[in-house]
Amino acid sequence: MNSFDILRHLPAFSEFEDDELALIDRLLSVREVKDGHVFLREGKGSGGVRAEMFVILDGTVGVTRDVGGMPVRLHEMGRGELFGTMALLDQATRSAGCVAVGPTVVGAVSRTLLDEMFASRTPAAAKFQHLVARELARKLRKLTDSLKAAQTGEFEPLHRELGLPEQLAG
């Protein structure tokens, strides 16, 4: 199955028309990587004009945070999820690491191509920006839920979300 067909079957892209998906597909640089491949390193710069964000086309990507020199797995992402979006928006350092969990296929989009698409004034650009916004909204909701749980004395979800697991802290 090629990347266009994969995109067509991802629920996150279900509202894109075929011609819009073709435009998105042309932006993607498809990469097949092995288990353990590091896509992003926490604390590194976004990469300036060479910065990239990624769409998971197949496989799993783990999100990690460095705790006392040890990478701690926060959670995993699967097909159709985006990562690397925040640093592209604010050009700050990467807030977490991202590593392949098993053989994984991703579509990488460079900042340059993304900016060109957003400047294209097309519905595809608006829908893709909506996809990025949804990804951030999902992160915000998870953090909000963890904070609310902490208010009742349940700190484990918050520690998990932040990469501060009980066994490594203290």
Place this chain on the structure above:
Amino acid sequence: MAIDPKTQLCRRLVPGIKPDEAQALLDRMSRVTRHPGAVVLCEGEHSDALYFVSEGLLRVTVDGPDGELTLAEVQPEHWVGEVGLIDGGPASATVSAAEESVLYRLASDDLIELRVSQPRLATALLRTLSVDLAARIRHSNDFLVTQLGGTTATARPVQSGWLTSALSRLLWGTGGSA
């Protein structure tokens, strides 16, 4: 030709849009008034609209273990409800009028329509909201890691002061939106 103050407000809230795009945005927004105490968004309930505050004052609260916690007050020229607009999920906090307030409401369906009819405007609006969300997530993460660093999940006592501060940063942010 003088630009309408509401058009100017839209252009301040969504940098980079043209006057005609600000007008297109205004055309899709409905003017609503809320008396003091009236609820705009209710924590936990389905929410699918963004509100620009034009006049008055709103209050952002959440249910805490010891009752209602006030996180922020929202002045004119700010917005609330952007997460619900983006993903249509439940409101993370309750927003109610603290004073007689005039709001402009943009529904999720209108955003969906704008993506096709005014893609440049929709992209600019969603990008502005995305940058704001990313800043709030990053600031909250940094703040929380500082607060929790070196402690264990089970040993941490409940200190609602900094937790409330963290929630405020996350739901309200330093940039002025809830």
